[in-house]
Amino acid sequence: MLKNKYDMVVIGAGPAGLMTAKTAAEEGLSVLLMDMKRDIPRIDRSCCTMLINEVSTHGDNCSIVDNNIHYEKLGLKVKYTGQWAKLEQSIRITPGGKKLIMSNPNGVSIAYNKEVLLRGLLEDAEKLGVDVLTETFGLKAENIKKDEVRVSFRGNRSRAVKDVKCRVAVAADGVNSQIVLGLEAFRKRKFFITFRVASYFLEGVESPFPPAFIIFVGRGHTPDGNGAIYMLDKHLADAKPGDKPIIDLMYATPVIKSSNKIGIDNFLKNGKFSHWFRSAKVVHTAAATLNFYTCIQEPAEGNIIAVGDAPSFIETYCQGAMMYGYKAGKVSAQHLKTNCGYKEYTDYWKKTFEYCWPGEIEKALKGYGIGFLNDDEIDYLFGLTDNEIYDGYVSENTAPAVMKDAFMSKMDRVKKERPEIAEKFLKFHQSNAHEVLEKTK
Ligand SMILES: Cc1cc2nc3c(=O)[nH]c(=O)nc-3n(C[C@H](O)[C@H](O)[C@H](O)COP(=O)(O)OP(=O)(O)OC[C@H]3O[C@@H](n4cnc5c(N)ncnc54)[C@H](O)[C@@H]3O)c2cc1C
Numbered sequence: 001m002l003k004n005k006y007d008m009v010v011i012g013a014g015p016a017g018l019m020t021a022k023t024a025a026e027e028g029l030s031v032l033l034m035d036m037k038r039d040i041p042r043i044d045r046s047c048c049t050m051l052i053n054e055v056s057t058h059g060d061n062c063s064i065v066d067n068n069i070h071y072e073k074l075g076l077k078v079k080y081t082g083q084w085a086k087l088e089q090s091i092r093i094t095p096g097g098k099k100l101i102m103s104n105p106n107g108v109s110i111a112y113n114k115e116v117l118l119r120g121l122l123e124d125a126e127k128l129g130v131d132v133l134t135e136t137f138g139l140k141a142e143n144i145k146k147d148e149v150r151v152s153f154r155g156n157r158s159r160a161v162k163d164v165k166c167r168v169a170v171a172a173d174g175v176n177s178q179i180v181l182g183l184e185a186f187r188k189r190k191f192f193i194t195f196r197v198a199s200y201f202l203e204g205v206e207s208p209f210p211p212a213f214i215i216f217v218g219r220g221h222t223p224d225g226n227g228a229i230y231m232l233d234k235h236l237a238d239a240k241p242g243d244k245p246i247i248d249l250m251y252a253t254p255v256i257k258s259s260n261k262i263g264i265d266n267f268l269k270n271g272k273f274s275h276w277f278r279s280a281k282v283v284h285t286a287a288a289t290l291n292f293y294t295c296i297q298e299p300a301e302g303n304i305i306a307v308g309d310a311p312s313f314i315e316t317y318c319q320g321a322m323m324y325g326y327k328a329g330k331v332s333a334q335h336l337k338t339n340c341g342y343k344e345y346t347d348y349w350k351k352t353f354e355y356c357w358p359g360e361i362e363k364a365l366k367g368y369g370i371g372f373l374n375d376d377e378i379d380y381l382f383g384l385t386d387n388e389i390y391d392g393y394v395s396e397n398t399a400p401a402v403m404k405d406a407f408m409s410k411m412d413r414v415k416k417e418r419p420e421i422a423e424k425f426l427k428f429h430q431s432n433a434h435e436v437l438e439k440t441k
Contacts, residue, residue, distance in 0.1 A: 016308025023329025
């Protein structure tokens with residue numbers, strides 16, 4: 001039975017929404033959490049679910065210790081009881097098998113399981129008295145009075161629109177946020193592109209590498225040369241200690257281009273590395289559609305706050321979604337007690353979320369692909385780094401620079417042997433975000 005009015009209504013029960021709801025309930029607020037999914041922890045949306053353990057990722061240092069995800073600076077521990085795998089290498093491999101490998105003693109990231117994470121957060125939220133509405137689609141949040149927000153929603157199978165009042169509403173409905181569409185701040189966002197992703201969870205893959213995150217660079221991996229294929233070792237939700245990880249293989253491509261299923265099936269059967277997959281069995285599939293927008297810099301409007309991917313450029317990662325959810329829960333509780341506003345949350349977001357900073361989007365996009373070179377040129381360039389290991393992590397914000405520096409250190413040789421590649425490489429690194437996307441489509 002729903003209340004007439006809540007202190008907080010959260011739309012979306014991913015890591016951001018669950019963490020906001022749990023934190024607000026711990027602070028004594030009455031909370032309603034709604035999600036369009038029937039089974040909130042079930043994962044049908046593609047996500048590598050790597051914890052980026054590089055120091056200062058989103059301004060904090062994260063690790064998994066004793067069944068908890070630790071945030072050193074926030075002093076936060078989030079229950080995580082599943083298996084996890086330390087990924088030893090981040091590998092970019094060309095159609096000709098040439099590589100650029102990053103590694104470091106801490107591992108390049110930690111692959112964990114999102115379903116286990118969400119189940120733990122949901123359990124905690126429900127124990128704290130959060131009301132949970134499943135199969136419910138949030139439509140809109142409106143500031144109707146100085147201290148009152150109306151949230152409209154409908155059941156997944158119903159056209160009847162209902163509403164509920166609250167003192168603060170939280171848009172935690174992910175990267176394609178419906179709620180953010182209704183905010184003034186949405187109009188200031190710049191749109192880049194829509195990507196879709198398909199994922200296969202595979203057992204029985206014979207990769208020659210240790211547990212790793214592998215990006216298959218170059219156009220020769222898919223029939224029409226579009227998009228990016230990558231894979232990592234990770235555990236299923238029901239994995240036991242000592243179980244071998246499975247492989248999560250993903251194909252991401254601009255939405256107007258080729259079919260993800262045809263691309264991924266072709267890669268498995270006819271790709272340059274099909275021998276790794278000859279005995280592989282698909283045990284689960286997932287997919288995602290991603291709209292790339294610039295970040296919302298001021299993610300609080302009246303008493304509506306956007307957290308996690310909703311105000312972000314593509315992704316905050318699960319670890320970021322939880323950080324911002326935690327902060328939003330705390331600051332909202334404080335605001336409802338003292339009317340202090342959401343500045344602390346907004347400042348934290350702008351200070352710690354890298355994609356809010358000038359130049360970060362360009363930097364990350366440059367790391368996604370090197371689509372400005374053909375496969376012969378890519379094989380040549382990666383041939384120069386094939387026998388070396390570079391210090392680095394999986395992070396979108398730092399790995400592109402490691403890659404760039406690795407190639408720059410070879411540039412004198414490239415200029416002599418293949419001046420046309422040197423010229424393209426240097427020109428690419430002067431491009432802006434839109435030009436990079438055009439070249440990497
Ligand atoms: C291909 C890919 C790889 C990734 N790899 C990693 C990685 O390695 N590590 C990592 O940490 N992160 C990774 N991410 C990003 C990660 O998935 C997100 O950053 C994180 O899930 C964001 O959490 P969120 O709670 O903001 O959004 P989401 O997890 O998207 O949750 C949003 C929730 O809102 C619900 N919802 C959506 N719209 C509505 C609506 N209108 N009404 C009600 N409910 C709604 C959805 O059902 C969902 O439960 C990856 C993402 C993709 C696509």
